[in-house]
Amino acid sequence: MKIRIGIIALLLAGVASLPLAAKPMADIEAQKTTQQVSHQGTGKVVSVDRAKLRVKLAHEPIKSLGWSAMMMDFSVSDASLLDNLKAGDAVRFELRQLKPDDLVWVIVKIERR
Ligand SMILES: [Cu+2]
Incomplete structure (x- = not known):
């Protein structure tokens, strides 16, 4: 039971942190490329x-x-x-x-x- 909760917590942490970490970086890159014509x-x-x-x-x-x-x-x-x-x-x-x-x-x- 404890193990299963631990795995679920890990999965949630992984899912939650990925978009948060990835999206702002993508936005910054997009901005750079449009500015640097x-x-x-x-x-x-x-x-x-x-x-x-x-x-x-x-x-x-x-x-x-x-x-x-x-x-x-x-x-x-x-x-x-x-x-x-x-x-x-x-x-x-x-x-x-x-x-x-x-x-x-x-x-x-x-x-x-
Ligand atoms: Cu000229």
């Missing part, structure tokens, strides 16, 4: 400013952002992204916002193509 672009390096962590690109249109082709400066999320870049390189890159409603798009990935 990224956009892909291609273009050419015009200049690299390693001190300011910036790169000037002549980028092709980025349809997902409604941007036409233009020349502009981008900040990079990490100095190492600029390591192998020089003026004239054809590149593909990925943009993300640091904060959800930020208007500033930062390069989080860039590679020669």
Whole structure:
């Protein structure tokens, strides 16, 4: 009798704790993925400013952002992204916002193509 009650208690504890532990985590993950939208672009390096962590690109249109082709400066999320870049390189890159409603798009990935 005691054993059976113990098993039932264990089962109830397991059933009760699973959804409680799992659901908030799932919600947090869902929020992260919706906030971290990224956009892909291609273009050419015009200049690299390693001190300011910036790169000037002549980028092709980025349809997902409604941007036409233009020349502009981008900040990079990490100095190492600029390591192998020089003026004239054809590149593909990925943009993300640091904060959800930020208007500033930062390069989080860039590679020669
Ligand atoms: Cu632009």
